[in-house]
Amino acid sequence: MKKLIVAVIATAGVMFTGVASASADLAQKNCGSCHALDTKKMGPAFKDIAKKYKGNATAEADLIAKLKSGKGHPAVKASDADLTSIMKWVLSQ
Numbered sequence: 001m002k003k004l005i006v007a008v009i010a011t012a013g014v015m016f017t018g019v020a021s022a023s024a025d026l027a028q029k030n031c032g033s034c035h036a037l038d039t040k041k042m043g044p045a046f047k048d049i050a051k052k053y054k055g056n057a058t059a060e061a062d063l064i065a066k067l068k069s070g071k072g073h074p075a076v077k078a079s080d081a082d083l084t085s086i087m088k089w090v091l092s093q
Contacts, residue, residue: 023089030078030086037093043073050093060087 027035027046034042035049044052053059064083067076076083 023085026078026082027086027089030076030082046090047093050091053091059091060084063087063090 031043036045038045038047040048049063053063056062064080064087066073067078067083069075078086
């Protein structure tokens with residue numbers, strides 16, 4: 001039984017790492033020219049964005065709407081699924 005639990009936990013860890021890596025790649029591809037993980041470029045660092053919106057229950061939806069509309073930020077031409085993945089990753093920093 002212990003081996004089964006360890007195997008399930010290890011599999012979940014590998015899957016999560018893959019999702020996080022894919023989200024980081026999406027963020028780099030779509031946002032990397034203006035944002036970086038921990039340094040300010042043209043826009044704020046992803047870690048600063050996460051810090052600013054920490055505890056805000058509507059942050060993900062608000063930021064996605066802002067990115068899609070082009071109000072206060074250049075419009076991003078990524079799919080809704082990609083934007084959701086990117087925002088989850090950014091806000092988890």
